[in-house]
Amino acid sequence: MNRRVRAVLRKEWEEVFKNGLVLFTMVFTPLLFVVMGVGTVGGTGMATRGAPPMSQAEAAELRKLAGEQCAGLDGAACLDLYLGTLMLLLFMMLPLILPTVFAAYSVVGEKTGRTLEPLLATPIRTTELLLAKVLAAAVPAVVVTWGGVACYLGGLALLGEGGTARALLSPAWLAAVGVLAPLLAVGGVLAAVIVSSRVNDPRTAQQLSGVVVMPLAMVLVGQSMGLFIVDAAMVGVAVVVMVVLDLALAWVSVALFDRENVLTRWKGA
Amino acid sequence: MIETRRLTRRFGELLAVDRLDLDVARGECLGFLGPNGAGKTTTVRMLCALIAPSEGSARVAGHDVVREADQVRRKVGILTETPGLYDRLSARRNLELFGELYGVDDVAGQVRRYLALLGLWERRDDPAGTFSKGMRQKLAICRALLHEPPILFLDEPTSALDPEAARLVRDFVGELKSQGRTIFLCTHNLEEADQLCDRVALFRNRLLVVDTAASLRHQTYGRQVEVRLRELRPEHDAAVRALGLPVELAAVGATLRLRADDPDAITPAVVRALVLAGAEVQAVTPIEHSLERVYLEIMGGQP
Numbered sequence: 426m427n428r429r430v431r432a433v434l435r436k437e438w439e440e441v442f443k444n445g446l447v448l449f450t451m452v453f454t455p456l457l458f459v460v461m462g463v464g465t466v467g468g469t470g471m472a473t474r475g476a477p478p479m480s481q482a483e484a485a486e487l488r489k490l491a492g493e494q495c496a497g498l499d500g501a502a503c504l505d506l507y508l509g510t511l512m513l514l515l516f517m518m519l520p521l522i523l524p525t526v527f528a529a530y531s532v533v534g535e536k537t538g539r540t541l542e543p544l545l546a547t548p549i550r551t552t553e554l555l556l557a558k559v560l561a562a563a564v565p566a567v568v569v570t571w572g573g574v575a576c577y578l579g580g581l582a583l584l585g586e587g588g589t590a591r592a593l594l595s596p597a598w599l600a601a602v603g604v605l606a607p608l609l610a611v612g613g614v615l616a617a618v619i620v621s622s623r624v625n626d627p628r629t630a631q632q633l634s635g636v637v638v639m640p641l642a643m644v645l646v647g648q649s650m651g652l653f654i655v656d657a658a659m660v661g662v663a664v665v666v667m668v669v670l671d672l673a674l675a676w677v678s679v680a681l682f683d684r685e686n687v688l689t690r691w692k693g694a
Numbered sequence: 695m696i697e698t699r700r701l702t703r704r705f706g707e708l709l710a711v712d713r714l715d716l717d718v719a720r721g722e723c724l725g726f727l728g729p730n731g732a733g734k735t736t737t738v739r740m741l742c743a744l745i746a747p748s749e750g751s752a753r754v755a756g757h758d759v760v761r762e763a764d765q766v767r768r769k770v771g772i773l774t775e776t777p778g779l780y781d782r783l784s785a786r787r788n789l790e791l792f793g794e795l796y797g798v799d800d801v802a803g804q805v806r807r808y809l810a811l812l813g814l815w816e817r818r819d820d821p822a823g824t825f826s827k828g829m830r831q832k833l834a835i836c837r838a839l840l841h842e843p844p845i846l847f848l849d850e851p852t853s854a855l856d857p858e859a860a861r862l863v864r865d866f867v868g869e870l871k872s873q874g875r876t877i878f879l880c881t882h883n884l885e886e887a888d889q890l891c892d893r894v895a896l897f898r899n900r901l902l903v904v905d906t907a908a909s910l911r912h913q914t915y916g917r918q919v920e921v922r923l924r925e926l927r928p929e930h931d932a933a934v935r936a937l938g939l940p941v942e943l944a945a946v947g948a949t950l951r952l953r954a955d956d957p958d959a960i961t962p963a964v965v966r967a968l969v970l971a972g973a974e975v976q977a978v979t980p981i982e983h984s985l986e987r988v989y990l991e992i993m994g995g996q997p
């Protein structure tokens with residue numbers, strides 16, 4: 426990373442984190458997810474522990490929803506794992522939601538503050554500027570996501586759900602959180618950057634780029650209805666798709682951040 | 695230091711800059727004057743390698759603005775039309791960022807130097823958003839100078855400033871000029887151009903004229919001299935006309951206004967004739983036309 430990228434990166438963090446709304450979103454959303462996750466899984470766990478075991482019919486119904494992952498587990502453990510993965514899917518939304526907010530404020534802020542022209546008058550390269558913007562938004566989002574997942578699993582262990590937490594640390598989920606999450610974050614930033622170049626209100630930019638969460642939300646719904654479950658193969662496919670998508674979005678963004686484009690075709694710059 | 699050859703820029707149908715041919719010498723300050731929408735900012739953007747010409751070419755500091763854009767950017771400092779500061783960052787951090795981007799060796803030292811020079815050192819840690827317009831403009835000027843560019847583009851540096859702040863900025867530009875920097879100054883303020891610039895270019899989508907302010911005045915109005923008398927009587931006027939010199943006469947109250955190509959050659963004879971005709975001469979004054987009149991005259995004639 427060269428001097429110019431570092432300089433812009435530092436500026437981004439200093440500037441955007443002084444925005445209360447961005448900071449609030451970055452802190453509050455993961456906190457909410459941790460509370461929800463630990464509450465749901467830990468709560469049901471505690472409720473089922475003293476209760477009589479599930480009926481045969483109930484267990485069969487659950488198995489249909491939860492599928493493969495429940496192999497060899499009793500009814501209560503299966504329910505915990507089923508809920509546990511759903512909540513983990515919720516955490517996968519963080520790398521999409523958080524950087525979009527950051528990038529929307531960052532790019533729209535540059536436009537309304539008219540700071541892009543002096544910035545582009547320097548010898549910075551378009552790719553360097555974009556790289557700095559992407560890192561600035563994606564790195565904190567990924568760190569927060571990992572922190573959130575760690576708190577979630579730690580919270581489960583504390584509530585006596587250590588078994589569930591360990592089961593959630595499957596290779597598929599490790600890959601999802603470790604590899605797919607950063608790829609999602611990069612895609613989210615780039616989408617937000619592209620949208621932000623077209624609108625002049627950060628909230629609009631944020632809402633428009635918020636649609637990137639939709640496919641993931643569909644996965645969540647699909648899994649909760651037992652249509653499929655996230656497994657290693659699925660994560661693998663998602664990783665490949667995201668790599669291709671990220672490259673395509675990066676290509677569009679680099680063209681969009683070209684000086685000529687920014688100064689003559691961007692709305693409001 | 696700046697050479698443009700048929701430099702042209704279109705925005706769709708609109709011809710913003712039309713075949714501009716201009717040369718600015720090293721150390722020269724050129725005033726670039728023109729009404730709103732004349733294409734001044736567009737010209738500056740092309741010369742700073744921010745947008746590309748549609749046709750024609752330009753060299754700045756010896757580098758082609760298209761093929762050697764990066765070198766051009768390193769050699770020029772630009773004060774953009776709006777200061778464009780990061781309002782949440784302190785004055786110092788605003789400058790440090792640009793010092794890094796321009797690859798300045800001693801960023802902290804340069805930042806300190808310019809903040810002090812423009813009287814902002816005491817406020818260095820305050821967010822730029824809390825600054826007054828004049829302070830913002832000064833901070834933007836610091837930003838343009840950190841990398842010690844030999845060529846400066848100033849796009850309306852004193853517009854929107856109160857007279858005192860404007861004077862401060864103007865004096866500072868004068869100082870930059872005396873350091874030998876080449877300055878390209880876009881302005882609506884004709885006094886400013888008159889004071890600071892070696893030559894002025896009048897521009898409205900195309901170059902109308904470029905010359906020294908003094909020469910423009912003479913070309914437009916000829917040179918004039920006013921002779922104030924205690925009392926102007928018909929025989930005074932007649933006495934001057936009787937000389938048969940190449941001079942135009944106009945009477946305004948008790949003042950006789952002479953207009954000639956070379957007033958220095960004619961004035962002594964005129965004054966002598968007046969005195970001999972019994973006129974009491976109180977004052978003989980050369981008239982300087984304001985650049986504003988010249989500007990309006992030339993712009994008015996060029997729709």
Ligand SMILES: Nc1ncnc2c1ncn2[C@@H]1O[C@H](COP(=O)(O)OP(=O)(O)OP(=O)(O)O)[C@@H](O)[C@H]1O
Binds near residue numbers: 708733775
């Ligand atoms: N990105 C753009 N797209 C379309 N037209 C543009 C664009 N930028 C400038 N123009 C047009 O080009 C012309 C010249 O604009 P420019 O901003 O260069 O004028 P200016 O001389 O700087 O005016 P002012 O004194 O108001 O700053 C104007 O008619 C303007 O509308």
Ligand SMILES: [Mg+2]
Binds near residue numbers: 734735736775849
């Ligand atoms: Mg302008």
